[in-house]
Every structure is written in C-alpha cells, then in structure tokens.
Amino acid sequence: MMSNIQNNIRHMSSGGINRAMKVISNIFYRLGVLPFLLLIAVVTFTLLSGNFLTTDNLLNVARQSTYLILVAMGQMFALLTGGFDLSVGVIIALTSVIAAMVMAWANLHWPGQVELAIFVGSVAGLLAGMSIGVINGLGVAYGRVSPFMMTLGMSSIGLGFALYLTGGTPVYGMPESFSDLFGFGQILGVPTPVVITLAIAVFLWFFLNYTVGGRYFYAVGGNVKAARLSGINTKLVLFSTYVLCALLAAISGLLLTARLETGEANIGASLPLESIAACVIAGVSLRGGVGRLPSVVMGALFIGLIQNGMNLAKVGSYFQTVVIGVLLIIAVLADQFRQRMGK
Amino acid sequence: MNSELNDDNDIIMSLSKVGKKYGQNTALHPIDFELERGEVHVLFGENGAGKSTLISLIAGANKPSSGQINYDGKNVAFSSVKEARLLGICAVFQEFSLVPQLTVADNMFLGHELSSGYVLDKAAMNDKANAVLNELEFDLTADQIVGELPRAGQQMVEIAKAFCANVSVLILDEPTASLTEHETEQLFRLVNKLKSQGVGIIYITHRMAEIRQISDRVTVLRDGLLIGRLNTCDLDEDSLVEMMTGGSASDVFPNVESTAGNIMFEVSNLSSELGIDDISLHVKQGEIVGLAGLIGSGKSEFAQVCYGLAPKTQGQIKVCAKDISVATPSTLIEAGLYYCSPDRHDSGLVIDASIGHNLTLSALKTNEFSFDYSYVLKGGNERQRINTLMKRLRIKADDSHHLVNSLSGGNQQKVLLAKALSRQFEVFIFDEPTVGVDVATRKVIYQFIAELCQQGAAILLISSDLPEIIHLTHRAYVFCEGQIAVHLEKEQINEQSVLSHFFAKGEAA
Numbered sequence: 145m146m147s148n149i150q151n152n153i154r155h156m157s158s159g160g161i162n163r164a165m166k167v168i169s170n171i172f173y174r175l176g177v178l179p180f181l182l183l184i185a186v187v188t189f190t191l192l193s194g195n196f197l198t199t200d201n202l203l204n205v206a207r208q209s210t211y212l213i214l215v216a217m218g219q220m221f222a223l224l225t226g227g228f229d230l231s232v233g234v235i236i237a238l239t240s241v242i243a244a245m246v247m248a249w250a251n252l253h254w255p256g257q258v259e260l261a262i263f264v265g266s267v268a269g270l271l272a273g274m275s276i277g278v279i280n281g282l283g284v285a286y287g288r289v290s291p292f293m294m295t296l297g298m299s300s301i302g303l304g305f306a307l308y309l310t311g312g313t314p315v316y317g318m319p320e321s322f323s324d325l326f327g328f329g330q331i332l333g334v335p336t337p338v339v340i341t342l343a344i345a346v347f348l349w350f351f352l353n354y355t356v357g358g359r360y361f362y363a364v365g366g367n368v369k370a371a372r373l374s375g376i377n378t379k380l381v382l383f384s385t386y387v388l389c390a391l392l393a394a395i396s397g398l399l400l401t402a403r404l405e406t407g408e409a410n411i412g413a414s415l416p417l418e419s420i421a422a423c424v425i426a427g428v429s430l431r432g433g434v435g436r437l438p439s440v441v442m443g444a445l446f447i448g449l450i451q452n453g454m455n456l457a458k459v460g461s462y463f464q465t466v467v468i469g470v471l472l473i474i475a476v477l478a479d480q481f482r483q484r485m486g487k
Numbered sequence: 488m489n490s491e492l493n494d495d496n497d498i499i500m501s502l503s504k505v506g507k508k509y510g511q512n513t514a515l516h517p518i519d520f521e522l523e524r525g526e527v528h529v530l531f532g533e534n535g536a537g538k539s540t541l542i543s544l545i546a547g548a549n550k551p552s553s554g555q556i557n558y559d560g561k562n563v564a565f566s567s568v569k570e571a572r573l574l575g576i577c578a579v580f581q582e583f584s585l586v587p588q589l590t591v592a593d594n595m596f597l598g599h600e601l602s603s604g605y606v607l608d609k610a611a612m613n614d615k616a617n618a619v620l621n622e623l624e625f626d627l628t629a630d631q632i633v634g635e636l637p638r639a640g641q642q643m644v645e646i647a648k649a650f651c652a653n654v655s656v657l658i659l660d661e662p663t664a665s666l667t668e669h670e671t672e673q674l675f676r677l678v679n680k681l682k683s684q685g686v687g688i689i690y691i692t693h694r695m696a697e698i699r700q701i702s703d704r705v706t707v708l709r710d711g712l713l714i715g716r717l718n719t720c721d722l723d724e725d726s727l728v729e730m731m732t733g734g735s736a737s738d739v740f741p742n743v744e745s746t747a748g749n750i751m752f753e754v755s756n757l758s759s760e761l762g763i764d765d766i767s768l769h770v771k772q773g774e775i776v777g778l779a780g781l782i783g784s785g786k787s788e789f790a791q792v793c794y795g796l797a798p799k800t801q802g803q804i805k806v807c808a809k810d811i812s813v814a815t816p817s818t819l820i821e822a823g824l825y826y827c828s829p830d831r832h833d834s835g836l837v838i839d840a841s842i843g844h845n846l847t848l849s850a851l852k853t854n855e856f857s858f859d860y861s862y863v864l865k866g867g868n869e870r871q872r873i874n875t876l877m878k879r880l881r882i883k884a885d886d887s888h889h890l891v892n893s894l895s896g897g898n899q900q901k902v903l904l905a906k907a908l909s910r911q912f913e914v915f916i917f918d919e920p921t922v923g924v925d926v927a928t929r930k931v932i933y934q935f936i937a938e939l940c941q942q943g944a945a946i947l948l949i950s951s952d953l954p955e956i957i958h959l960t961h962r963a964y965v966f967c968e969g970q971i972a973v974h975l976e977k978e979q980i981n982e983q984s985v986l987s988h989f990f991a992k993g994e995a996a
Contacts, residue, residue, distance in 0.1 A: 354863055354864050354866070355857070355861070355862050355863050355864060356851040356852055356856075356857045356862035356863075356864060357862055359844065359848070359851060359864070360851075362837070362840060362844070363837050363840065363844070363848055366837035366838070366839045366840050367834070367836065367837040367838070369828075369833060369834035370828070370834055370835055370836055370837050370848075371837070371848070372796075372816055372834075373794070373796075373816055373826060373828055373834055373835070374816070374820075374848040374849040374906075375816045375817035375819075375820040375821075375849050376816075376817070376848070377817065429839070431839075433837060433839045433840065434839050
C-alpha cells in the first residue's frame with residue numbers, strides 16, 4: 145500500500161518533470177535559445193550587482209543598445225536573404241566621418257544656419273554610408289560576388305577612405321545642437337535615439353509582415369529559385385537588401401556621431417560581429433528565409449544587457465569580447481540542434 | 488564473383504519483415520523479399536511505391552526501422568553504403584553519387600582506391616577503369632572529367648563504378664533512363680554475364696519491354712506495400728499495370744474530352760543553347776498536350792526557355808495571342824502563363840515558409856491581395872483564398888500557417904499545383920506534376936488537371952511517365968535530342984508509338 149502511494153507520487157512527479165521538459169523544449173523549438181540566455185543573464189547579473197535590475201539602468205541599457213539594434217535590424221535583412229554584411233562597421237565609420245566633416249564645413253561657412261548645416265551634413269553622411277550598400281548590392285545581386293567577399297572587400301575600401309579623409313584623427317566642429325538634439329535629447333522623457341529606433345523598428349516590422357515587399361525578402365531567402373519562378377525580381381530584392389542594411393547602419397552611425405560629438409573613423413569595428421551575433425541568437429537562420437524582427441530587437445538588447453551587466457560586475461573589456469564570441473557559437477550550436485528537432 | 492560466398496545456398500539475400508518509417512510516415516511497410524543467385528529480380532511500382540526505400544535499405548544507405556536482412560546465410564545490419572559494398576552489395580542509384588571535378592577513373596575507384604603503400608597507383612586505376620569501360624563498350628575514357636560529360640555519360644560512369652568492385656548483389660535503379668539502345672544492349676549483355684556468374688541482380692524499371700527481356704521474377708510494390716510477386720514467364724501486362732496502380736488505368740486517369748478552341752500558347756522556331764533546336768508547337772484552349780521523351784531530350788529544357796529561365800537564341804513565344812518579346816517569369820505570369828517546376832524542393836516551393844505564403848507568392852501584387860502603389864497586403868482576402876485552395880486540392884494540414892516542410896511529399900506537391908489557382912492563368916505548363924507522390928495524390932492531381940482543361944485552360948503536360956502521356960493527353964509531341972521527333976494525335980498515342988521515337992533514328996528498336 146505504502147509503496148503503491150510512493151510509486152504514484154514518483155509517477156506524478158516524473159510526469160510533472162516530463163511535462164515541464166516538454167514545455168521547455170517547445171519554447172526552445174519555437175523561440176530558440178534567446179529566452180533561456182536572457183533568463184540566465186538577468187538572474188546572474190542581478191545576483192552579481194545590486195544596481196543591475198533598476199529602472200535607470202535598464203533605460204540606460206535601452207539607450208546604449210539602440211545603435212546595435214539599428215545595425216542588427218539591417219543585418220537581419222542580409223541574413224534573411226541568405227547572405228550577411230560585414231561592412232556595417234565601416235558604413236558607420238564613413239557616415240560618421242563624412243557627416244561630421246560636411247556639418248563642420250557648413251557650420252563654418254554658413255553662420256547662423258545651424259539647421260541647414262545639420263540637415264546637409266546628415267544627408268551627406270547617409271548618402272556616403274548608403275553608397276557602400278549600393279556597391280555591395282550591385283556586386284552581390286548583379287555581379288554574383290559572394291556576400292562574404294563583397295562586403296569584406298568593401299569594408300577595407302570604406303575604412304581606407306575614412307582614415308584617408310580624417311588622417312586617423314577625430315573630426316570636430318559640428319554644431320552643438322546636433323548632439324543636444326540627437327545625442328542627448330529627449331522626447332517626452334525618452335531619449336531621442338530610443339524614439340527614433342523604436343519608430344524604425346515598428347515601421348520595419350509592419351513592412352516585413354504586412355506588405356508584399358516584406359514577404360519577398362522571406363521568399364528570396366527561403367528559396368531564390370522558387371521566388372524567381374513566382375515572378376519575383378530576385379536581383380532587385382537582393383540589391384535592396386544591402387542598400388537597406390546600409391541605410392540602417394548609416395542612421396546608427398549618425399546617431400552615434402551625435403552622441404560622441406565627433407566624427408571618427410574607428411567606431412563600429414565590433415558591430416559586424418555583434419550584429420550577426422544578435423541575429424543568430426534571435427533565431428535568424430544563417431541559411432536564409434527565417435527570422436523575426438521583434439526577436440532581433442530582443443537579441444540586440446540581450447547583447448547590450450550582457451555588456452552592461454559585465455561592466456557593472458567589473459568584467460574587463462577584453463574578456464567581454466571573449467564572452468560575445470562564445471555566445472555567438474553557442475547560439476549557432478543551439479540552432480543546429482533546433483534544426484534537427486524539426487526533422 | 489566473390490568466392491568466399493557459400494555456394495550451396497541458392498538464396499543470396501533474404502529480407503524478413505523489413506520496413507522503414509520516417510517519423511509518422513511509413514515509407515515501406517514490413518515486407519519479405521528474397522533474391523536468388525543468378526536471378527534478375529525486377530521491382531515494379533509507381534514513384535513513391537517504396538522501391539527506392541527498399542533498395543536503400545539493402546544497399547546500406549538507410550537503416551530499416553524493423554525486420555532482419557539475411558545476406559549469404561548471416562544476419563547483417565549495414566551502417567553505410569561502404570560497408571555493404573565491402574561485402575559485395577553494389578547499388579547504382581538514380582541520383583548520381585559522382586564528384587564532378589574528378590576524372591572517370593577517380594570516381595570509379597572512389598572510396599576503394601588502388602595504392603601501393605600510401606601512394607595512389609594512378610596507372611593501375613586508369614588501366615582497370617579503361618578495361619571495364621571497354622567491356623561495357625561505353626564510349627568513355629578513364630581520364631575524362633565527369634562534370635564535362637553529358638547526363639548519359641555520367642550514368643555510364645555510375646554503372647561502370649559498380650562493375651569494378653567484386654559484386655555478388657547488384658542493384659540497378661532505372662539504369663537505362665538516359666542510355667541509347669546500343670548502350671542498353673551492352674548493359675544487358677553484362678547483366679547476363681554477371682547472372683551466369685551467380686550474381687543476384689535487383690533491377691528497377693518502368694519499361695515492359697525490359698522486364699520481358701532480362702528479368703526472371705517481378706515484385707510489385709504500391710504505397711509501401713508488397714502487392715504481389717510473379718514469374719516473368721507468366722506475366723500479363725494489363726494485370727501488372729493493375730497491380731501497380733491499384734485499379735485499371737481508367738480508375739486512375741479521368742476521361743477528359745477535348746474542347747479544343749483558339750490557340751492560347753504558340754511557340755515557333757525556338758532554339759537555345761540549353762539543347763533545344765528549332766521547336767515549334769502550339770496548345771489550344773481546352774486541350775491537354777503532352778511532351779514525352781528521355782531525360783535530357785529537351786522537353787523540360789524547352790519549358791525552361793519558354794519561361795525565361797534560360798536565354799533563347801531564336802524563336803517566338805505567344806501567350807494568349809500576345810507576343811512575348813522578353814521572356815521573364817514575371818512577364819509570363821502577367822500574360823497568363825503558369826509554370827509548375829519539376830522539382831518542388833529545388834525550385835518549386837519555399838519549404839521554410841508557410842503553406843499559405845507559398846500559395847499566394849505568385850499573386851501578391853494583384854489587387855486581390857494587395858493595395859495598389861503601397862503594396863500593403865489585404866490579409867482577409869489572402870486568408871480566404873488560401874482556405875479555398877487548400878480545400879480544393881485537399882491539402883492535409885490543420886492550419887495554413889504550418890510550414891511546407893512539415894507536410895508529406897504528396898501534400899507538398901499539391902501546394903505547388905494549387906499555386907496555379909492563386910490568380911487568373913490561361914496557359915499551364917506542368918513539368919512532371921506527379922513526381923514522387925502516391926496513387927491517391929496522383930488521382931487528385933489528374934482530376935485537377937482534367938478540371939482545368941474542362942474549364943477551357945490550355946495545358947502542356949511534360950512527363951517521363953508514359954501512362955500519363957497515353958491516358959491524359961489529347962495530342963503529344965515526342966522530344967529526342969532537342970528536337971521534336973514526332974507529333975501524335977490522340978488515336979496514335981500508345982506505348983509503342985511514343986517509345987519508338989525516344990531514340991535518334993538508326994538506333995530505334
């Protein structure tokens with residue numbers, strides 16, 4: 145009798161564990177490894193530092209992460225179509241340098257017309273950044289160069305230009321109101337970069353899920369031949385991918401320039417890796433065709449959170465780089481495992 | 488050939504209750520099968536009947552989910568093709584396992600290279616490869632690069648590969664599909680030679696003439712089940728077809744009256760470097776026109792050129808009496824032509840996307856599914872159409888959000904066909920629409936094509952499956968070496984008339 149009851153209890157508890165495992169593996173299958181990493185990170189850093197789980201700090205994480213979120217969203221488009229963009233860091237650098245130089249020049253020559261100087265400088269920076277995307281897009285879509293070679297080559301070219309233009313030194317002389325507005329400004333109590341990033345994210349989310357164009361990115365990435373047979377101009381979609389990715393990186397570069405108050409050729413070097421890591425952790429398939437925008441935003445926030453948490457826990461910046469690399473590989477391994485679960 | 492084998496035993500291989508399941512899907516129900524020494528045993532059945540699964544289990548490419556394989560008196564369980572090969576079981580699969588960058592000899596000895604010490608003995612391998620090729624009278628030399636050979640040449644290399652090892656069980660999966668009559672005869676001569684040496688041969692073919700010519704016994708499979716086994720000498724063609732299809736031909740193929748009207752699709756003097764030369768043909772409203780021929784005869788390539796997937800060197804294409812000057816998929820879709828790819832995984836479907844998204848992909852820019860200029864989707868309309876299409880083709884899935892990946896092969900094929908109804912099309916090109924699907928799905932697909940035809944569509948049916956051409960089409964063109972060998976009217980279409988034009992003149996039977 146007694147052993148019967150014990151048996152029953154053992155049965156029930158093992159049934160409960162089984163059910164819990166099922167729920168966990170279901171979450172893993174649907175959402176990937178991100179929810180688990182996020183949970184582990186929050187618990188760890190909360191235990192390590194009392195300042196971690198405070199509103200101020202979390203807002204800080206959100207603000208610091210905006211630059212990566214923008215780039216990661218662009219990277220997501222490149223990954224969706226089965227490629228990737230290694231030149232995002234250089235796009236940021238070139239945007240920063242050109243925008244700062246043009247703005248400083250305009251500020252000097254057109255006194256009293258600060259808004260015009262900011263506008264012209266920003267447009268020049270965006271165009272410079274996007275020009276790299278245009279060349280990437282032409283090479284990948286029409287020249288059939290592999291995204292790896294194309295964007296690697298362009299990142300060398302872009303970096304060379306940025307260094308040549310600045311001689312390696314920061315560019316000063318931008319109007320102060322540029323930084324006041326886009327770097328440190330607030331709209332209804334929320335930092336301007338966060339507002340801008342949020343608006344862009346909502347727009348892109350709508351575009352991906354509720355327009356024909358968004359659907360085409362998934363189709364081209366999932367099976368470019370099938371997309372072509374369905375009448376889609378696959379080359380145009382591929383081309384747009386790299387232009388769009390460059391535009392997002394350029395916007396990020398502009399906001400970063402405003403925050404730093406200088407134009408610099410050596411910013412953004414870590415962003416190709418971090419943006420790809422953010423996407424892969426968020427479950428974007430390296431084979432293309434699979435990925436969700438909200439997850440990518442979460443993935444980028446997660447990396448920001450890790451960096452912030454490690455800073456609070458006084459982990460050195462060299463070791464932080466190691467951690468990001470480890471997370472990237474764990475994410476890829478988890479993705480492989482998830483693929484096999486699907487079979 | 489393999490002297491280590493026990494010679495007293497007549498049965499070289501026997502399978503008991505061997506079956507294969509992939510997850511929920513049963514590819515092969517447990518069956519018994521035996522192969523005698525010196526016997527040619529034909530496996531007969533439709534695509535998806537389980538023949539390929541069965542030979543993959545015997546050849547070690549897959550592991551059985553149940554049952555026992557007994558080979559030469561011992562129970563065996565192969566973990567790889569190589570392991571089976573070392574014991575003398577060789578398979579020539581339909582899908583080539585060749586490395587295109589290597590030479591013929593390299594490929595023939597891949598995995599069991601001849602060497603002295605750790606250094607490859609290239610001369611010995613070349614000599615032996617040439618000896619085998621000569622014996623087969625294949626027009627190849629050992630030092631040719633495999634990737635530069637035409638498909639028929641690659642097929643020959645694949646066959647020759649099996650002949651350079653010690654073999655006691657040889658599996659040939661439709662080996663003659665792209666061989667000429669002469670090459671086929673040479674192959675049969677070698678098969679007979681091996682037979683006299685006591686090798687057991689499993690042979691897969693769709694051709695009645697070949698079954699009569701070389702086989703001793705026939706095993707018929709259907710939908711993964713063993714249907715029957717008979718000796719070739721008491722073979723009756725009609726009953727064999729009935730066993731294969733699960734009913735007489737009229738049960739599977741619907742009867743469609745031709746209501747031929749205006750010419751909807753017209754091609755004149757079309758040539759391309761893809762290997763088609765001066766093709767002219769037309770399809771009228773309300774008729775099904777067949778294109779028959781071997782793989783590589785140009786029938787499939789013809790459709791690719793028409794659809795703008797490869798450039799044409801000359802010729803005109805007219806869809807619905809409208810001249811198509813620059814053929815691209817999007818202009819042809821606009822003009823009212825639907826092209827159904829022969830390979831749903833390679834170029835037909837986006838398998839990581841949902842059923843619904845696949846169904847409407849060709850039609851998203853029409854104003855049924857999106858607003859003009861902004862191209863914002865009309866979700867309600869899309870859902871409605873998707874549900875209608877899923878019902879119409881009886882696609883078995885709980886929800887249109889499921890990924891195509893999660894469907895069975897037959898249901899995936901139905902998704903590909905259902906795309907034809909996502910917008911207004913007048914002309915339909917179906918290239919191998921029933922590849923790798925079971926009989927039940929075939930019926931649905933044939934019915935679907937028949938209904939389209941009755942509603943006045945112009946249909947071009949490209950098929951390597953002779954019964955489809957014979958029973959479903961109103962007219963047929965037979966392709967051979969990139970040209971139209973013959974144009975047959977309904978009453979002229981039969982197995983003999985079609986097959987006799989598969990090979991170039993002078994080689995025809």
